Amino acid sequence: MAGKPSYLGLLNAISLIESRAYAYLVVWAEKTPSDDVRNVLLRVAAREGEHGMSFAKRISELGYEVRPKDDPSAEKVMAIAASDRSDLEKMELLKLNTLDTGSEPDIFDNFFRDHTIDIATGELLGRYIAEERDTARLLRSCYEQLSATA
């Protein structure tokens, strides 16, 4: 097998971040009093969890393993999700209302600067990016509805 792919670290980071997001979104979904918010949170959680596993699967197919890494903010994020704060407050604290950058650049724009990305990983990354941007729009519209009724 050729050398270690240059994008392995990116795949690892995505797998970890997405799996953590799944965990806190599910906890939050159990706390919200709103059926609409729960619907959004569970849809996003399902995407995040699937991304976490799909990227772990891809890393394995490439011949490697997900490397766990401590996230100093994970505990704090989980505490916010599990708290009795309002959904609006949670969205603001977790900055979920600012993920959608519209037509402005976002963190995903640089992913394909690495021209060595293989076809299967490229397919996965492309779908991942499109879903993340859709999620960002979904969360922003959820936030706007919550603000309007607050």
Ligand SMILES: [Fe+2]
């Ligand atoms: Fe995500």
